[in-house]
Amino acid sequence: xxxxxxxxxxxxxxxxxxxxxxxxxxxxxxxxxxxxxxxxxxxxxxxxxxxxxxxxxxxxxxxxxxxxxxxxxxxxxxxxxxxxxxxxxxxxxxxxxxxxxxxxxxxxxxxxxxxxxxxxxxxxxxxxxxxxxxxxxxxxxxxxxxxxxxxxxxxxxxxxxxxxxxxxxxxxxxxxxxxxxxxxxxxxxxxxxxxxxxxxxxxxxxxxxxxxxxxxxxxxxxxxxxxxxxxxxxxxxxxxxxxxxxxxxxxxxxxxxxxxxxxxxxxxxxxxxxxxxxxxxxxxxxxxxxxxxxxxxxxxxxxxxxxxxxxxxxxxxxxxxxxxxxxxxxxxxxxxxxxxxxxxxxxxxxxxxxxxxxxxxxxxxxxxxxxxxxxxxxxxxxxxxxxxxxxxxxxxxxxxxxxxxxxxxxxxxxxxxxxxxxxxxxxxxxxxxxxxxxxxxxxxxxxxxxxxxxxxxxxxxxxxxxxxxxxxxxxxxxxxxxxxxxxxxxxxxxxxxxxxxxxxxxxxx
Numbered sequence: 001x002x003x004x005x006x007x008x009x010x011x012x013x014x015x016x017x018x019x020x021x022x023x024x025x026x027x028x029x030x031x032x033x034x035x036x037x038x039x040x041x042x043x044x045x046x047x048x049x050x051x052x053x054x055x056x057x058x059x060x061x062x063x064x065x066x067x068x069x070x071x072x073x074x075x076x077x078x079x080x081x082x083x084x085x086x087x088x089x090x091x092x093x094x095x096x097x098x099x100x101x102x103x104x105x106x107x108x109x110x111x112x113x114x115x116x117x118x119x120x121x122x123x124x125x126x127x128x129x130x131x132x133x134x135x136x137x138x139x140x141x142x143x144x145x146x147x148x149x150x151x152x153x154x155x156x157x158x159x160x161x162x163x164x165x166x167x168x169x170x171x172x173x174x175x176x177x178x179x180x181x182x183x184x185x186x187x188x189x190x191x192x193x194x195x196x197x198x199x200x201x202x203x204x205x206x207x208x209x210x211x212x213x214x215x216x217x218x219x220x221x222x223x224x225x226x227x228x229x230x231x232x233x234x235x236x237x238x239x240x241x242x243x244x245x246x247x248x249x250x251x252x253x254x255x256x257x258x259x260x261x262x263x264x265x266x267x268x269x270x271x272x273x274x275x276x277x278x279x280x281x282x283x284x285x286x287x288x289x290x291x292x293x294x295x296x297x298x299x300x301x302x303x304x305x306x307x308x309x310x311x312x313x314x315x316x317x318x319x320x321x322x323x324x325x326x327x328x329x330x331x332x333x334x335x336x337x338x339x340x341x342x343x344x345x346x347x348x349x350x351x352x353x354x355x356x357x358x359x360x361x362x363x364x365x366x367x368x369x370x371x372x373x374x375x376x377x378x379x380x381x382x383x384x385x386x387x388x389x390x391x392x393x394x395x396x397x398x399x400x401x402x403x404x405x406x407x408x409x410x411x412x413x414x415x416x417x418x419x420x421x422x423x424x425x426x427x428x429x430x431x432x433x434x435x436x437x438x439x440x441x442x443x444x445x446x447x448x449x450x451x452x453x454x455x456x457x458x459x460x461x462x463x464x465x466x467x468x469x470x471x472x473x474x475x476x477x478x479x480x481x482x483x484x485x486x487x488x489x490x491x492x493x494x495x496x497x498x499x500x501x502x503x504x505x506x507x508x509x
Contacts, residue, residue, distance in 0.1 A: 009187075013179045017188055020142050023172030024113045025193045028140035030170045032110045036094040038469035042167045043085055043135045046174075049163030050128045051081040053156075057124040060152035065120050067305030072248035073125070080128035084416050085136075087409075093137050093440045096460050103447035105458060110138040111439050112195035115188055117209070119201045121251045121305065121344065122418055123149035124156045129418040130198055131160050131174050137439035142194075143176040144185055146201070154178055168469030189214060196439065200419055217434060219419050220426040222253040223342040223370030224403050225363045227388055228261040228269050229356075229379025236400070237378035238272035241348065244376075244402030246277075246324040250346045251305045254374050254407035254420060257342050258366055259350045260333065260359055266352040270329075273350070277324040279308065280350070281317070286328040286339070288315045289347065294338045308346040333362040340366055356384060360391045367392045372426025374398065374407035393425045395432070409433055 034042075058073035097106040114134050118126040127143055134141035145153030157176035164173055177184065185205075189197055189212035199209035199218040206218035228237050245256055261269045274280050281289060292315035293300050303311050308326045312319040319326070325346045330337050332351070339349040353359035367375060376398045377385050389397045396414060398406035409416035415433040423431025430438060445458075 009181055009184050010179070013181070013184060014187070017177050017184055018191075020172075020175040020177065021113065021115075021188060021191055021193045024140035024142050024175055027170040027172035028110070028112045031140060031173055032112075032138050033467045034094075034138060035468050036092060038168060039094060039136065039138060040089070042164050042169045042469065043132065045163045045167035046132060046135060046160050047081040047085045049159060050156075051078055053159060054078040054081065057152055057156045060155065061124050061149060064152050065123065065149050065305070067121060068248040068251045076122065076125040076248065077128055079410050079416060080125050080132060080418065083410070084129065084132050087416055088136055088436055091136070091435075091437065093436060097442070098455055100455055103449070103451075103455070105445040105455060105460070106442040107445070109441050109443055111441070112139060113193055114139050114141040114196055114198055114439065115194045115214075116141055116143050116198040117185070117201050117205060118143055118145045118149070118153050120146035120149045121253075123153045126200055126418045127153050127156045127176075128160070131157065133434070133436045133439060134174070135164065135169075136436040139195075139439055140173050141175070142188070143174070144180050144188070145176065147180050150178065150180060186212070198419060198434070217419065217421075217430055217438060218428050219434075220372065220422040220428060221342055221370055222255070222257070222373035222420070223367060224254065224256045224374045224376060224394075224407070225258045225260055225366050225392065226256040226376035226378065226403060227359060227363060228259065228265065229377070229381050229384055230262055230265045231381040231384075232379040232400070234265070234268045234272045235275070238269065238276040238278075240378065240400070240402045242273065242276040242278055242325050244404040245348045246308070246346050247402065247404045249305045249307055250404070251344055252404045252408065253342075253344070253370075255344070255404040256348060256376055257370075258340055259327070259348050260363060261350075261352055262356065262359060263352040263354055270350065273325075273327055277322065278327045278348070279312065279317075279319045279323045279325070281326060281328045283329075285317045286330070288317055289326060289328050290337075290339055291315075293343065293345075293347065297338070299341070299343070303345045306345055311345060311347065333358070341369060360388060363388065363392050367394055370394070370426075372422030372424070372428060372431060373420060374403055376401075376403040376406075395421065395423050395425070
């Protein structure tokens with residue numbers, strides 16, 4: 001990061017952010033030696049604290065950003081607490097693993113310090129989710145919110161940090177950049193004290209993370225196609241689509257952007273969507289909606305996360321006050337129509353294909369705008385399901401369920417996640433739903449293939465019995481006082497402080 005750009009960053013903000021990274025570096029060195037019971041105890045305390053204030057922070061997020069629905073954000077916040085912990089509870093990222101058949105011993109090595117970006121669309125759920133992943137993987141985390149959501153994100157991070165420290169975590173394990181800006185974010189991303197970046201946000205920020213010089217896990221935008229096959233229960237499919245597209249006013253990148261069916265089934269889908277609460281646009285409505293949503297070929301950001309009724313009013317379309325989703329109709333599935341692009345609002349484009357082959361071809365091309373992300377299939381024809389899934393360049397296909405929730409692992413058995421890996425197709429390093437296992441690497445001790453290795457003779461006590469965290473002196477929801485900070489062995493503390501001083505001296509040179 002160039003010094004010229006940092007001239008616009010207040011000294012106080014720059015100093016505070018760099019100090020947060022330094023504190024996280026210390027906390028990570030201490031926390032990486034905690035045992036599994038201590039890690040789970042801290043994770044449970046943080047999950048409880050987050051769950052208890054899920055509704056509070058959902059309301060804060062909507063008030064601050066103007067995006068989404070409080071009730072739905074509350075659900076997302078809660079899903080990133082106990083549900084997330086339950087999913088990964090039995091995943092042991094602390095104990096060494098011994099593979100006697102292959103003569104290999106594996107030792108876990110946490111990343112260290114995570115720098116995690118949180119988008120304005122899911123400001124609190126992402127803070128919850130990434131903090132939980134850091135705790136479960138024995139890493140420290142410095143969270144960075146979007147400037148338009150910095151108050152609710154920072155407040156949520158402080159709340160989780162207090163709960164973690166009360167449960168025995170070292171001070172500085174969870175921190176948040178209070179006043180984020182682009183130059184400040186780029187400065188932190190390039191710091192040699194950052195071990196991995198978790199980038200969730202716009203494509204430009206994700207690309208910046210990959211260009212920072214530090215390892216990064218980035219995810220791209222979506223543009224999910226939902227294919228409704230004639231074999232589908234059309235009423236059930238329409239209900240899923242409307243439920244998904246209206247959830248949190250379609251702010252999730254896993255939401256369906258296009259509803260595709262065959263010409264023979266078009267009338268049934270149109271009727272079912274209307275019954276489920278959608279407004280089917282006529283040609284005039286469709287033109288008005290297109291003109292409102294795109295200005296000079298860029299999406300109108302004021303529509304993001306707003307309700308269907310609000311958008312209809314702005315576009316000059318008369319709708320029933322109970323309308324949940326707007327459905328513009330494009331009679332030919334071509335690539336040049338702006339309505340076939342991603343829309344983070346409850347607008348679902350409906351289009352028919354003449355046959356299944358054309359449907360697959362269109363889906364493949366439309367999904368390239370959200371390459372590696374998600375798609376949905378409604379129907380009972382398994383051959384078509386497999387053909388569709390093979391052809392479309394995505395890494396998750398949700399079947400007969402809402403894609404918004406299903407692709408994110410809520411309502412399906414996919415890992416619960418607010419980082420949807422888009423893999424090689426989407427120019428990402430991860431193609432899975434990102435979890436704590438992506439934040440730990442393993443040192444492998446490998447013996448000669450054809451020889452006998454007495455693995456039981458290897459003393460793993462230093463690894464298999466790491467230090468236990470101090471017993472918590474407060475409840476998980478209380479704010480710890482300085483006296484509640486875990487005690488550290490004096491010699492260990494002296495060593496860590498000396499390492500910090502050496503690092504600061506090096507930075508100054």
